[in-house]
Amino acid sequence: MTERHDSIILHFVVRVFMVPFIVMFGAYVFIHGELSPGGGFQAGAIVASAFVLARLTLGTNHSSPRIQAHYLIWLASFGVGIYVLAGLIPMFFGANFLDYNSLPTEWFNDIAEHHRTARAMGLFIVEVGVFIAVFSVLVTMYDHLTFQHREEQDD
Amino acid sequence: MIWQLELALFIMLILVAVIALEVRDLVAALAALTAYSFIAAALLAIMGAVDVALTEASLGAGITGVLLVGGISLMRRRSVD
Amino acid sequence: MKWLTLAFLISFLGLFIYVSADLPDRGDPHAPGNTHLAAEFIELTGEEIEIPNIVSAILADFRAHDTLGETIVIFTAGLAVLLVLQVGYKRND
Numbered sequence: 001m002t003e004r005h006d007s008i009i010l011h012f013v014v015r016v017f018m019v020p021f022i023v024m025f026g027a028y029v030f031i032h033g034e035l036s037p038g039g040g041f042q043a044g045a046i047v048a049s050a051f052v053l054a055r056l057t058l059g060t061n062h063s064s065p066r067i068q069a070h071y072l073i074w075l076a077s078f079g080v081g082i083y084v085l086a087g088l089i090p091m092f093f094g095a096n097f098l099d100y101n102s103l104p105t106e107w108f109n110d111i112a113e114h115h116r117t118a119r120a121m122g123l124f125i126v127e128v129g130v131f132i133a134v135f136s137v138l139v140t141m142y143d144h145l146t147f148q149h150r151e152e153q154d155d
Numbered sequence: 156m157i158w159q160l161e162l163a164l165f166i167m168l169i170l171v172a173v174i175a176l177e178v179r180d181l182v183a184a185l186a187a188l189t190a191y192s193f194i195a196a197a198l199l200a201i202m203g204a205v206d207v208a209l210t211e212a213s214l215g216a217g218i219t220g221v222l223l224v225g226g227i228s229l230m231r232r233r234s235v236d
Numbered sequence: 237m238k239w240l241t242l243a244f245l246i247s248f249l250g251l252f253i254y255v256s257a258d259l260p261d262r263g264d265p266h267a268p269g270n271t272h273l274a275a276e277f278i279e280l281t282g283e284e285i286e287i288p289n290i291v292s293a294i295l296a297d298f299r300a301h302d303t304l305g306e307t308i309v310i311f312t313a314g315l316a317v318l319l320v321l322q323v324g325y326k327r328n329d
Contacts, residue, residue: 033289033292034287034292035288035289036288036289037205037209037289037291038206038292039291039292041210042209042213042214046217049218052218073314076314080311083303084304087304097301098304116286117284117286119284119297120286123285123292123293123296126296126300127296133310133311136314137310137313137314138222140318141225141314141317142221144317144318144321144322145225145226145228145229145317146225146228147321203263206289206291
């Protein structure tokens with residue numbers, strides 16, 4: 001499952017149409033998570049499926065971006081850390097754990113000149129954390145499940 | 156809210172679940188499982204739970220199949236029971 | 237023995253179908269499950285969070301602890317795959 005397929009049609013369709021479309025759709029689902037169905041969890045799964053598709057057709061060693069598996073688990077813990085930080089920062093302002101009302105987000109409203117409540121901002125930060133965690137965990141699972149194939153292929 | 160469509164989808168759901176349990180080839184069982192997830196996503200979308208339907212379609216019908224094929228490729232392909 | 241199990245399951249199927257006639261309609265606003273907290277969530281999402289998607293608001297704000305636990309469960313699954321399948325890991329040197 002990790003070798004490169006020698007079909008120019010497959011390469012063309014995957015590289016030019018499918019992977020960019022799936023990544024763009026995942027970004028749409030993520031950004032519109034507050035307006036329409038979607039959110040960090042679904043968008044993470046969709047973007048991870050684009051990466052897995054690239055690894056299935058182009059080969060794990062040839063698909064770009066070439067993110068190694070042991071860096072991806074660091075990325076996953078970074079995503080969980082964003083979530084926990086979004087919960088811990090309100091505690092320094094005297095609120096409860098995960099109480100976004102006291103997040104300091106007024107400066108962002110001044111820059112963007114668009115009013116968003118602090119709870120909506122905290123919700124978006126949390127979705128970013130979930131997105132990073134789900135995406136990197138799913139790609140990590142694929143890379144480690146197909147690791148033995150890659151080892152046989154290297155010999 | 157077309158009840159005929161819902162009934163047909165429910166019958167297909169049960170059939171595909173029985174196929175996934177009974178078939179011996181694990182990759183065929185996995186294909187039936189993916190079809191089960193997709194039909195379940197369609198049913199949830201009909202019921203109006205679009206968020207859950209999107210999760211089911213992207214996770215159950217999308218990436219779980221690939222991950223389970225990766226798991227099957229580490230072991231024997233036929234089930235023993 | 238197999239027929240006994242089958243008869244048992246069929247009797248349960250009949251019981252479920254009999255009971256399902258008494259269930260409230262799908263999406264009924266006066267059903268007992270929809271009267272207690274759901275109305276409050278719908279109201280508070282419009283007042284305090286000001287986003288249109290109530291499901292996102294419930295998942296990441298009202299029930300944020302649940303989502304934190306869910307994210308940690310997924311992270312733990314990734315760690316478990318990494319630990320179990322790295323047994324045969326050897327570096328090329």
